Each structure stands twice: as structure tokens, then as C-alpha cells.
Amino acid sequence: MDPEKVIQRLLKQTQQGEINWTRVSAESRFPYLTQATNDVVDVVFTAEVNGRNLALYEERYKAYTDEDSFYWTARRCMDVVSPKGEKLWQFPTSAYLNDLLDAAAYKSADVPNILMDLMGD
Incomplete structure (x- = not known):
């Protein structure tokens, strides 16, 4: 199956509330990302989908323009991980990972209830 289609399906399922993402610390749960x-990598969103563990995150890194000159940039990544937090495989880069990470952050933060609480309804 095409990884891009899998990411699109995960996005749709996340938006529909069928997948629950949990926000965790990268350093404590996924040391391979920080050591x-x-x-x-500050935050990782994790989910179990059909018995597979996923780790979704934004990785900031230095992009060098010269030996001593660089700027910070970022990429969004999703890994299939073992129950111990070891990377088994990384999905190819996809524009849909941006939307998936945004949706996971929105759902895990319970934004609709936050907004309702702020409005006092």
C-alpha cells in the first residue's frame, strides 16, 4: 500500500475522532530522537493503530549554507515504533504530515472543550 494513502487515511481518522493521539516528551519516551x-524534537504524539505504534513529531535541524553559516528549519516525521520506543521504520516525507501533526495536536489538547470553557458555555 502507498504510504501517502496511509497518511491521508490516518488524517481522516484523526479528524473524525477515530484515532486518539497522546502528547509525550521525546526525551523520556523516544531517546533515539534526542540522543x-x-x-x-520537543514533543511527540503517539497513537496505536491496528496494533502498530506510531510516533508523530516535528524535528528542527540546522541547514548549513556554508561551513559556519546555518539557519534552523523543520520537517515533520512519522515513525513506526516498537512498544519500547525504538524506531522500526520512518514514513517518507509527505505534505499530509503537516496536517496530521496539526490535527493530532488539536485533538490531544481537546481544543473544542478549551474554547467552550473560555467562552463560559
């Missing part, structure tokens, strides 16, 4: 690297 022995200059890249920065």
Missing part, C-alpha cells in the same frame, strides 16, 4: 544529535 547523539543536534536536531531538536
